Amino acid sequence: MEHEAHHDHTGHTAHTANSAHADHTGHEGHPAGHGDHGGHAGQAGGGASWSMAAKATLHCLTGCAIGEVLGMIIGTALGWGNAQTMILAITLAFFFGYALTLRGVLAAGLDFRSAFKVALAADTLSIAVMEIVDNGVLLLVPGAMDAHLDAPLFWGALAFAFLVAFVVTTPVNKWLIGRGKGHAVVHRYHH
Numbered sequence: 260m261e262h263e264a265h266h267d268h269t270g271h272t273a274h275t276a277n278s279a280h281a282d283h284t285g286h287e288g289h290p291a292g293h294g295d296h297g298g299h300a301g302q303a304g305g306g307a308s309w310s311m312a313a314k315a316t317l318h319c320l321t322g323c324a325i326g327e328v329l330g331m332i333i334g335t336a337l338g339w340g341n342a343q344t345m346i347l348a349i350t351l352a353f354f355f356g357y358a359l360t361l362r363g364v365l366a367a368g369l370d371f372r373s374a375f376k377v378a379l380a381a382d383t384l385s386i387a388v389m390e391i392v393d394n395g396v397l398l399l400v401p402g403a404m405d406a407h408l409d410a411p412l413f414w415g416a417l418a419f420a421f422l423v424a425f426v427v428t429t430p431v432n433k434w435l436i437g438r439g440k441g442h443a444v445v446h447r448y449h450h
Contacts, residue, residue, distance in 0.1 A: 312433035322356030396420035
């Protein structure tokens with residue numbers, strides 16, 4: 260990459276061609292691959308792409324689905340009521356949603372505390388919206404909350420709830436990423 264008159268996002272000249280990457284004083288603690296200067300990649304074209312938002316939402320949905328299904332299985336096995344099972348499922352959805360992000364940013368070399376902060380920043384709003392929507396849909400589908408795990412109604416309602424949550428959460432992630440927030444925070448640590 261040429262660094263003839265490269266300016267960072269604050270307007271300061273960063274490097275010249277003769278000193279490219281020779282002096283990185285003041286850059287300690289930054290992971291390799293921080294070249295997007297603060298995660299503004301989505302802003303250059305007027306916002307994040309729908310593809311990027313859909314991928315972020317699918318990532319979130321994966322963690323949520325693992326947590327929710329596991330919570331429902333545990334709650335059902337323990338004979339818990341709908342409220343306790345739903346609380347466990349939502350708690351596990353957040354846990355697994357954060358865990359998937361943690362795995363990626365820890366692999367990029369961040370320490371656990373920093374990685375946890377990144378996961379909170381990247382996923383909290385996305386998971387919250389997804390959980391509100393998909394649990395709200397489950398509550399609205401007649402009989403879904405009382406259906407057993409072996410009933411087609413349970414799995415059909417759950418799949419429908421996840422689909423609706425995906426459709427509602429994708430624009431939220433697009434908006435967040437376009438402003439350098441949400442999963443844009445995670446992308447700063449990808450090489």
